[in-house]
Amino acid sequence: MCLRDPxxxxxFRADGHRLIDALADEMTRWHARDGVVIPWREPTRxxxxxxxxxxxxxxxLTRIARASTALANPRCMGHQVPPPVPAAALAELVAAxxxxxxxxxxxxxxxxxxxxxxxxxxxxxxxxxxxxxGVLTSGGSVGxxxxxxxxxxxxxxxDAWTEGTRQGPQLAVIASDDMHYSLSRALRIMGWGERGAIxxxxxxxxxxxxxxxxxxxxxxxxxxxxxxxxxxGSTATGAIDPLDELAELCASRGLWLHVDAAHGGGLAxxxxxxHKLAGLGRADSVVWDAHKMMMMPSLVTAVVFKxxxxxxxAFAQKAxxxxxxxxxxxxxxxxxxxxxECTKRIMAIEIWTALRSVGExxxxxxxxxxxxxxxxxxxxxxxxxxxxxxxxxxxxxxCFRHLGSAEAPIAASELDAHNRxxxxxxxxxxxFYIVGTQLPRGYFLRSTLMNPLTExxxxxxxxxxxxxxxxx
Amino acid sequence: MCLRDPxxxxxFRADGHRLIDALADEMTRWHARDGVVIPWREPTRxxxxxxxxxxxxxxxLTRIARASTALANPRCMGHQVPPPVPAAALAELVAAxxxxxxxxxxxxxxxxxxxxxxxxxxxxxxxxxxxxxGVLTSGGSVGxxxxxxxxxxxxxxxDAWTEGTRQGPQLAVIASDDMHYSLSRALRIMGWGERGAIxxxxxxxxxxxxxxxxxxxxxxxxxxxxxxxxxxGSTATGAIDPLDELAELCASRGLWLHVDAAHGGGLAxxxxxxHKLAGLGRADSVVWDAHKMMMMPSLVTAVVFKxxxxxxxAFAQKAxxxxxxxxxxxxxxxxxxxxxECTKRIMAIEIWTALRSVGExxxxxxxxxxxxxxxxxxxxxxxxxxxxxxxxxxxxxxCFRHLGSAEAPIAASELDAHNRxxxxxxxxxxxFYIVGTQLPRGYFLRSTLMNPLTExxxxxxxxxxxxxxxxx
Numbered sequence: 001m002c003l004r005d006p007x008x009x010x011x012f013r014a015d016g017h018r019l020i021d022a023l024a025d026e027m028t029r030w031h032a033r034d035g036v037v038i039p040w041r042e043p044t045r046x047x048x049x050x051x052x053x054x055x056x057x058x059x060x061l062t063r064i065a066r067a068s069t070a071l072a073n074p075r076c077m078g079h080q081v082p083p084p085v086p087a088a089a090l091a092e093l094v095a096a097x098x099x100x101x102x103x104x105x106x107x108x109x110x111x112x113x114x115x116x117x118x119x120x121x122x123x124x125x126x127x128x129x130x131x132x133x134g135v136l137t138s139g140g141s142v143g144x145x146x147x148x149x150x151x152x153x154x155x156x157x158x159d160a161w162t163e164g165t166r167q168g169p170q171l172a173v174i175a176s177d178d179m180h181y182s183l184s185r186a187l188r189i190m191g192w193g194e195r196g197a198i199x200x201x202x203x204x205x206x207x208x209x210x211x212x213x214x215x216x217x218x219x220x221x222x223x224x225x226x227x228x229x230x231x232x233g234s235t236a237t238g239a240i241d242p243l244d245e246l247a248e249l250c251a252s253r254g255l256w257l258h259v260d261a262a263h264g265g266g267l268a269x270x271x272x273x274x275h276k277l278a279g280l281g282r283a284d285s286v287v288w289d290a291h292k293m294m295m296m297p298s299l300v301t302a303v304v305f306k307x308x309x310x311x312x313x314a315f316a317q318k319a320x321x322x323x324x325x326x327x328x329x330x331x332x333x334x335x336x337x338x339x340x341e342c343t344k345r346i347m348a349i350e351i352w353t354a355l356r357s358v359g360e361x362x363x364x365x366x367x368x369x370x371x372x373x374x375x376x377x378x379x380x381x382x383x384x385x386x387x388x389x390x391x392x393x394x395x396x397x398x399c400f401r402h403l404g405s406a407e408a409p410i411a412a413s414e415l416d417a418h419n420r421x422x423x424x425x426x427x428x429x430x431x432f433y434i435v436g437t438q439l440p441r442g443y444f445l446r447s448t449l450m451n452p453l454t455e456x457x458x459x460x461x462x463x464x465x466x467x468x469x470x471x472x
Numbered sequence: 473m474c475l476r477d478p479x480x481x482x483x484f485r486a487d488g489h490r491l492i493d494a495l496a497d498e499m500t501r502w503h504a505r506d507g508v509v510i511p512w513r514e515p516t517r518x519x520x521x522x523x524x525x526x527x528x529x530x531x532x533l534t535r536i537a538r539a540s541t542a543l544a545n546p547r548c549m550g551h552q553v554p555p556p557v558p559a560a561a562l563a564e565l566v567a568a569x570x571x572x573x574x575x576x577x578x579x580x581x582x583x584x585x586x587x588x589x590x591x592x593x594x595x596x597x598x599x600x601x602x603x604x605x606g607v608l609t610s611g612g613s614v615g616x617x618x619x620x621x622x623x624x625x626x627x628x629x630x631d632a633w634t635e636g637t638r639q640g641p642q643l644a645v646i647a648s649d650d651m652h653y654s655l656s657r658a659l660r661i662m663g664w665g666e667r668g669a670i671x672x673x674x675x676x677x678x679x680x681x682x683x684x685x686x687x688x689x690x691x692x693x694x695x696x697x698x699x700x701x702x703x704x705g706s707t708a709t710g711a712i713d714p715l716d717e718l719a720e721l722c723a724s725r726g727l728w729l730h731v732d733a734a735h736g737g738g739l740a741x742x743x744x745x746x747h748k749l750a751g752l753g754r755a756d757s758v759v760w761d762a763h764k765m766m767m768m769p770s771l772v773t774a775v776v777f778k779x780x781x782x783x784x785x786a787f788a789q790k791a792x793x794x795x796x797x798x799x800x801x802x803x804x805x806x807x808x809x810x811x812x813e814c815t816k817r818i819m820a821i822e823i824w825t826a827l828r829s830v831g832e833x834x835x836x837x838x839x840x841x842x843x844x845x846x847x848x849x850x851x852x853x854x855x856x857x858x859x860x861x862x863x864x865x866x867x868x869x870x871c872f873r874h875l876g877s878a879e880a881p882i883a884a885s886e887l888d889a890h891n892r893x894x895x896x897x898x899x900x901x902x903x904f905y906i907v908g909t910q911l912p913r914g915y916f917l918r919s920t921l922m923n924p925l926t927e928x929x930x931x932x933x934x935x936x937x938x939x940x941x942x943x944x
Contacts, residue, residue: 009500012499019566023484024485041581043805048586064582069578071570072479079576090491096556106512117522120521141814142610145661161665163666164660164664189621190661341771356529
């Protein structure tokens with residue numbers, strides 16, 4: 001192969017046209033429920049090994065598509081990962097071709113300002129006040145870490161970035177039992193260990209209440225509590241904490257309020273459901289994954305601060321060295337001062353072009369649809385004598401379990417094992433996809449309704465499918 | 473807009489074909505050096521604001537492409553970011569459409585095993601021994617943080633993940649003055665503060681020598697040094713530390729050796745140049761960005777451990793809770809135990825399909841070309857009386873500065889300001905792109921030769937262009 005050949009624009013054109021047709025054909029199949037959701041194979045070490053063999057690009061990519069989980073199949077109702085809106089996938093191709101690094105304005109004179117425009121739009125949607133701002137980053141885990149670093153720097157009472165956190169009291173946060181593991185990880189990455197989080201029990205609706213926070217505060221002992229972590233759409237159940245009440249408590253106690261709205265931030269797009277996020281705009285920091293209910297390809301996460309200046313505290317070393325000469329806030333156009341990433345991929349043109357081509361209203365309709373489907377599934381399993389609904393969903397996550405038939409009910413002690421085995425059967429069968437989660441009451445099946453193409457008949461079909469798998 | 477319309481495969485097909493043609497046309501322009509590299513505009517807050525206006529997807533994306541920095545223009549010779557090989561950009565479109573999360577095998581029965589196959593291939597290329605392994609992650613900054621977390625867990629002498637790092641002695645690493653800022657950031661994220669790194673001066677070739685490490689070790693005082701951080705392709709100059717000697721020292725002292733080969737890892741692809749990485753396979757952990765010399769779109773970074781089991785130590789909480797029941801190493805197919813990310817995007821099909829469609833040999837030829845171009849630029853400025861070469865390049869990064877003409881030399885005290893202003897002029901003019909860096913001797917212009925389509929005439933053209941800008 002000649003050095004220039006792979007860069008030949010005509011080669012790209014020919015491969016590109018073939019690939020677009022292949023993908024459009026796959027989409028048609030997926031939407032028609034033609035084929036399985038999961039083409040299950042036992043994991044085998046050494047599968048797909050690179051052995052020097054050559055392959056045709058489009059043939060290889062088509063083969064990979066067929067061996068992948070079909071999120072666009074309306075019977076895929078598992079994790080909180082959407083079938084991306086195709087316009088955004090096309091924008092991702094452009095982002096890849098351009099490869100501008102949005103950390104530096106010179107390297108991304110379109111990508112960087114578009115990112116700021118998108119973050120400003122997202123902050124407004126969340127109800128954040130004038131003066132809010134933030135950045136896009138590589139997923140909710142990095143986003144949550146970024147927010148907690150800013151909290152640490154703003155509330156430790158000393159320059160934690162430069163001086164380290166061995167001095168002073170042990171720092172800690174209050175968080176519910178249901179906190180996403182990325183937040184627990186972030187605290188341990190920061191060297192706070194398990195004592196860095198004081199766990200507050202969730203209530204019957206799986207929510208963190210101010211009363212539980214108060215009780216947890218009383219357990220701090222020698223630890224200095226600097227913040228509270230709330231969820232707007234917890235991972236396990238989609239439950240939304242009472243944000244306004246928690247904001248009130250944090251304001252009166254001088255605590256930083258971080259809201260992990262990675263999942264539920266999407267409710268801000270719906271006129272019908274955004275009231276559930278009331279109080280979110282009072283948080284000091286919020287994380288919102290556009291690759292969840294906003295139907296973007298992963299990863300694109302907004303970290304939004306009520307005061308934009310806080311975005312510079314997370315990675316403060318440059319600020320501390322150069323503050324007099326050139327504070328990062330005076331170079332707002334170089335986003336590298338705001339994020340963990342150094343080379344930073346274009347993330348915002350997907351959202352920006354999708355909003356302009358599809359229209360903002362469509363995104364609200366998708367959220368409405370997701371929540372309607374979740375309510376319908378919840379109703380259906382609640383009415384079924386052989387199933388139990390864990391709780392009414394706040395968003396689009398439905399947790400339920402199979403209790404066995406009237407003739408052959410499952411013993412209480414066997415319910416967890418039975419439902420675990422059932423989930424594994426669903427995966428290996430492949431025609432539908434749901435997942436499972438451990439709740440305080442036991443192991444439950446878990447379905448997230450992400451795909452707006454899912455129909456009510458798919459929901460009743462799922463329940464019938466589960467029954468059939470149990471009979472086998 | 474009807475709810476289903478944006479998912480219509482025929483809409484995707486029509487938009488997709490138009491977009492492929494538009495991008496192929498842009499590529500043709502870029503390669504022909506038609507138009508500027510940087511379409512410079514002063515940063516303006518509020519540019520590209522989302523105001524509810526509608527736009528056509530392909531028209532918007534084309535407008536964004538034209539307002540972006542043209543990395544594929546052969547006169548773009550700035551940062552260490554490549555024009556991606558177009559096959560990989562097409563694979564990125566497939567990754568976006570599929571949106572499988574490689575953290576969980578069920579969600580990515582092709583993407584996850586392909587990632588393991590690619591990491592194994594990369595580990596072999598780096599000369600890592602049998603039993604090495606790792607994961608792909610979202611960029612070198614997250615990669616370096618991941619490696620240092622594994623080092624902390626393996627060498628702290630206690631369970632730092634669970635117990636936190638307030639106990640025991642202050643932990644520290646030895647690193648050169650030239651360490652990338654992501655590593656300094658990682659130490660501060662972990663709460664080690666500025667005392668977490670003991671700085672060792674670089675030698676005249678900008679390399680970290682064992683002697684300098686020994687001297688730094690003697691300055692540890694009450695700190696417990698647990699590792700050494702070396703560079704294989706430092707960011708400022710591309711210098712490669714003497715890895716084999718450093719590995720010898722670390723082995724004898726019981727220190728963890730982490731090599732930041734984010735940039736220079738690419739030399740492993742070249743039969744001509746891979747000898748410069750001798751000793752790399754002895755490192756405990758290595759970070760290598762495929763989105764640099766391997767021509768992938770960002771971000772795709774390999775974190776490779778000499779002992780694959782170390783990959784589970786970085787985020788050890790699950791391991792510590794569940795070790796008896798189900799150690800993560802027994803669920804090697806769920807990559808979420810290995811990475812900071814929870815939802816983890818498909819990253820490896822780009823590399824996998826490019827290797828099979830373009831052939832492995834091509835990637836070596838690209839690296840050879842990059843280094844030939846760098847040597848040619850270095851020769852040219854070294855021979856020019858009005859320029860000064862900072863040092864002979866180890867890889868494809870060339871640092872040099874303008875000294876003024878024979879008739880009007882720049883005073884030594886003015887050199888930094890003169891070259892800084894010159895770099896800014898280059899950016900605002902836009903026809904070529906180079907950057908700048910602060911070296912111990914002062915501010916230097918800096919060019920990274922990433923684009924294999926760059927010709928020697930572009931290099932002499934750059935130098936003439938700089939002279940012309942100075943005359944203006």
